[in-house]
Amino acid sequence: MLVFLDDDIEPLPTLLATHLDLHARHADEPTAVIGAPIPIRGPRDSYQHIAVWHWWEEQLARMERPGHRFSYQDVFTGVFSLPKGLFMATGTFACDLPESCRDDWEFGIRLLARGTRLLYTREGGGWHHEMRNHAGLHARKLAEGRADVAIARRHPELWPSLRLAQPVAGLARRLVWLAFRSPRLAERFERLAARVLPALERLGARGTWRQVQGAALHSAYWRGVAVELGGQSPARELRRLAAHAQERRRVAPPRILRLDLAWGLPAAEFALEAARPHGAELRWGAIPLGHIAAAPGHERLRGRHLRMELAGPLAPRLMVALALGAGARD
Structure with missing residues (x-):
């Protein structure tokens, strides 16, 4: 197992144990774990420090949401772990990017293209002493x-x-x-x-x-x-x-899965988990609900992504479909 830790991050006492536990629980498929670089803020911090703190907290809050669909832009290697074999098979980090910038993103692109599962953990992170x-x-x-x-x-x-x-x-x-x-x-x-x-x-x-x-x-x-x-x-x-x-x-072209939510959410989630498509076309019987976009550089869809998507822009159409379905039964 390889664990990457930036020199401006102070590891939490739970870091190693958390990463090892997550890898053990997901040993059935290639997995990489992103630990939270938790920003530190003091009462006399400058506007610059507060702006950086706010940016990091926004990123971490987004990744903590249930059903978050990871993208290559979520791959922060300041606190990061993966099996050595996966690291070598993916091709290691690109050393030829300008100023070595975005090398974590570029590595994330290749990781996700391999179908790697990404996990996020705050307990497996560290205090980020951002000095920039x-x-x-x-x-x-x-x-x-x-x-x-x-x-x-x-x-x-x-x-x-x-x-x-x-x-x-x-x-x-x-x-x-x-x-x-x-x-x-x-x-x-x-x-x-x-x-x-x-x-x-x-x-x-x-x-x-x-x-x-x-x-x-x-x-x-x-x-x-x-x-x-x-x-x-x-x-x-x-x-x-x-x-x-x-x-x-x-x-x-991306691979799109057609799903009828009238089958029930558990059945639709199972179908997504089994097929792992790039995107999905959703219906409720004969009523079209919309699409889950085939977003480049994102995880292929999993069952856990469905409810988060339905709680977003698709929610109004889903409510209409449910109401029409209830009216038809009455």
Whole structure:
């Protein structure tokens, strides 16, 4: 068994025992365990520290939800374990990503493609002593932009899930334009923002601080995208990358399972667990309910995912179908 632990994480006393127990209970299939990097917050923390703390708590809360469907973006290797054989068979970590950024995500892509079960545990985590200041986070965002381009080239089927594929508008769109057309001017804006942030914090202008920080990090991310795309026109290279991703998606269509929930939830959950499809088309008898998307880079569907999906956007249609079914019986 291999256990990975970042040097800024203080392991909980229960870490090793929890990981060993989870692997023993799921020894029937390839399994990797993600331990929580629990962020620490103090009463005098800076806005920067609080922002990082909040981001981590949001990620951990999402993974703790019952029926959470894991994606490659959930693979944090700060506290992480898996059998050595699975690690070697998956191909170990990619060492050629820019600044070694997103290597955990890229490894997660290959893990999930193998059908690996991902588990999350807070008891098997550790206290995360995040020491990154604004300058460190700024450098990280620049590296993330470069790494996302590298991942899109290596795994074009994941294009829709990457930040660089998401539409932007307003100021965010103008910052993308600036990063592509005049990266030096974009960098000057980021440096100016870094000088303004401490003053905003001293004034207690938290809202303005968040806007300025967000704009600076957004600009840095897209400068990283431009650097990695290369060429005289990053915008044109980005369109080419998007077109290639669309072609790749048409070549490999996902496997969709059709389910009739009138059979009962236990039967539908059993069918999902047995088939492990990429997505599902749901009905209640003759009434269509909707789809569980075949999300690139996510776990294939399991029985435990169904109830969470039904409690989300599909809930109104399910309630209508149940009411119509009850009316028909009356």
